[in-house]
Amino acid sequence: MSDEILIVDGVSKSFPAGGGWLRQRRVVQAVDNVSFSVVRGNSFGLVGESGCGKSTLARCLLRLIRPDRGRVMFEGTDIVQLGRRALRRARRRLQIVFQDPYASLSPRRTVFQTLAEPLVVHGIARGAALRPRVQAALAEVGLPAEVAERYPHEFSGGQRQRIGIARALMLEPALIVADEPVSALDVSVQAQILRLLEGLRNRRGLSFVFVSHDLAVVRHFCDQVAVMYLGRIVELGPTRKVLEQPLHPYTRMLRLASPVPDPAARFKLPRIEGEIPSALAPPSGCPFHPRCPDAMPVCAAVRPRTVEPEAGRRVECHLYG
Amino acid sequence: MTEPVLAIRNLAVEFRSRDGWLPAVRGIDLDLAPNETLALVGESGSGKSLTALAIMGLVPGPAGRIAAGSSIRFEGEELVGASEKALDAVRGNRIAMIFQEPMTALNPTMTVGAQIAEAIRVHRGLGRDAAWRESERLLDLVKVPSRRRRMHDYPHQFSGGMRQRVMIAIALACRPRVLLADEPTTALDVTIQAQVLGLLEDLKREHGLAVLFITHNLGVVALIADRVAVMYAGEIVESGRVEAIFAAPKHPYTLGLLGSTLRIDRDIEALQPIPGSVPAPGALGRGCAFAPRCPRAVSRCETEPPPLEAVAPGRLVRCWMPA
Numbered sequence: 001m002s003d004e005i006l007i008v009d010g011v012s013k014s015f016p017a018g019g020g021w022l023r024q025r026r027v028v029q030a031v032d033n034v035s036f037s038v039v040r041g042n043s044f045g046l047v048g049e050s051g052c053g054k055s056t057l058a059r060c061l062l063r064l065i066r067p068d069r070g071r072v073m074f075e076g077t078d079i080v081q082l083g084r085r086a087l088r089r090a091r092r093r094l095q096i097v098f099q100d101p102y103a104s105l106s107p108r109r110t111v112f113q114t115l116a117e118p119l120v121v122h123g124i125a126r127g128a129a130l131r132p133r134v135q136a137a138l139a140e141v142g143l144p145a146e147v148a149e150r151y152p153h154e155f156s157g158g159q160r161q162r163i164g165i166a167r168a169l170m171l172e173p174a175l176i177v178a179d180e181p182v183s184a185l186d187v188s189v190q191a192q193i194l195r196l197l198e199g200l201r202n203r204r205g206l207s208f209v210f211v212s213h214d215l216a217v218v219r220h221f222c223d224q225v226a227v228m229y230l231g232r233i234v235e236l237g238p239t240r241k242v243l244e245q246p247l248h249p250y251t252r253m254l255r256l257a258s259p260v261p262d263p264a265a266r267f268k269l270p271r272i273e274g275e276i277p278s279a280l281a282p283p284s285g286c287p288f289h290p291r292c293p294d295a296m297p298v299c300a301a302v303r304p305r306t307v308e309p310e311a312g313r314r315v316e317c318h319l320y321g
Numbered sequence: 322m323t324e325p326v327l328a329i330r331n332l333a334v335e336f337r338s339r340d341g342w343l344p345a346v347r348g349i350d351l352d353l354a355p356n357e358t359l360a361l362v363g364e365s366g367s368g369k370s371l372t373a374l375a376i377m378g379l380v381p382g383p384a385g386r387i388a389a390g391s392s393i394r395f396e397g398e399e400l401v402g403a404s405e406k407a408l409d410a411v412r413g414n415r416i417a418m419i420f421q422e423p424m425t426a427l428n429p430t431m432t433v434g435a436q437i438a439e440a441i442r443v444h445r446g447l448g449r450d451a452a453w454r455e456s457e458r459l460l461d462l463v464k465v466p467s468r469r470r471r472m473h474d475y476p477h478q479f480s481g482g483m484r485q486r487v488m489i490a491i492a493l494a495c496r497p498r499v500l501l502a503d504e505p506t507t508a509l510d511v512t513i514q515a516q517v518l519g520l521l522e523d524l525k526r527e528h529g530l531a532v533l534f535i536t537h538n539l540g541v542v543a544l545i546a547d548r549v550a551v552m553y554a555g556e557i558v559e560s561g562r563v564e565a566i567f568a569a570p571k572h573p574y575t576l577g578l579l580g581s582t583l584r585i586d587r588d589i590e591a592l593q594p595i596p597g598s599v600p601a602p603g604a605l606g607r608g609c610a611f612a613p614r615c616p617r618a619v620s621r622c623e624t625e626p627p628p629l630e631a632v633a634p635g636r637l638v639r640c641w642m643p644a
Contacts, residue, residue: 049512049513050510156598157365158598186364186537187364187537187538187578187581187582188577188578188594188595188598189364189594189598191580191582191583191592191593191594191595194592194594195592213510214583216540216582216584216585217583219583219585219588220588220592240588243585253512254511254512255585257511257514257515258511258540258585259538259540259541259543259544260585260586261539261540261542261543261567261584262543262567263543263544263546263563263564263567264564264567264568265543265586266543266544275480275513276510276512
């Protein structure tokens, strides 16, 4: 095999939900037997709509949430099985960037304190050695050195996201899990941040797991993409192939519903039926069958197996056997 | 173009600060015709949402106000400076508004049916039973499934997309002529967004609505707009038919927005982000507000604000150096 920095194998995570007095205990299967791998230096996209489990899965990769089952092999070690100290060591190489940098930065700490903290916690540097490292990280994300003494509320959304990225870079990671890193930003700022991430990937050879609901962003940034629906990967493959010749009817629906900035390509607004079902009561058989334009009788009864219609592509759909 | 139902001239909205009144919307003109969707496009801080609030007479006072010399005419009647009573007859009635997050606009302690019926009773003076039947009809119109049962549900029992349908039903309760839609699909998933946009399109056609659609998403604009007005720092910098704007953007800011927008249907070799960020209302220079970020800026742009001028029929651009 090629050099795979991350191998996710059969990961599942469920949460108890509702229940309570006299009520039946219920369980949400947020992530259901998910497997994929990321080649070193590549970006792997996880796409899907709200509630599909993409953010839970992202947190499982860093064991911010511990999976119920499965393995997360990062640079050869299973993150799920690590003890506390070994996990902390592994997390130097494995960092996360969140959607809302405002919520993920402490309002009472200066940028310097926020960026220096991981170095101190991991015993990498302290005292006078901190400042040059903080300044180097700020320069790398395109912020002037003097912002180090300021507080998060003094920055715009785009600048805060740069700070969030700088924090993730402090420990020289090999892989960054980015959970909707540009979704809260204005278009022009979104483009700035994507350019920054592209630069980091090229200069540092960083690998990314990039979680997004925006297929256009994923097309631009990711080599591979997995489409999730109700906790499962329903389609996986090279990004351009998946978006240009989608196999799964759900991928086709997402593709059709995504607006294109070109009135000449104006489509008749799709009359999409139905809503995303609740993960509390997933449909029988294929979970997509109630909304699927191609549904057959078998789809309501039997969950489709994963098939590989061509090398490097996977789909979970009865149309493909 | 048919006679506009809404005509805005020289609209300015300002906010009080330590340094006096700061302009957030700086003299905009807009016309909106029946059966037309005008997209008001811009990023955070461009003044697009404030424009809608001003039309509704909802600029939050006393820190904010509509500046003297502004005019908003609805069916020929001046709204700026009109009495509360006169305004009440128009806003929420002949001009309705829907928002990005319907949950904040819905009452969590009332069933959905009761809320729609209340709007009908207040605005149309129908009796209890007639209002309830009308509510059911409206939920049907916005395609909420199993409406009889759902009339008795509370807003939290609805999904985001269904809540936005309820908001649209309430907005339609008073048979408005103008609908102000402020990022109504931004918080929704793409498949749900497509459903709600399709619904708005049908309603516009069937009822001859004039829709002012506020969004930052150029993909949505290309999908639904007849005309487009691009706002930057409180001003309209470019406006025209949607096909013309996308085919040949003239203002460097419009060009920059399009250059920053990724497409699902094609590869973009190199993203061309606009450098810098939107200026604060108090931090505007003497010249063009976009000049500090503009790749085409010349010295005149720093000192002299460009006027909004016609470059073709129905096409206006505010730039000394248009593309």
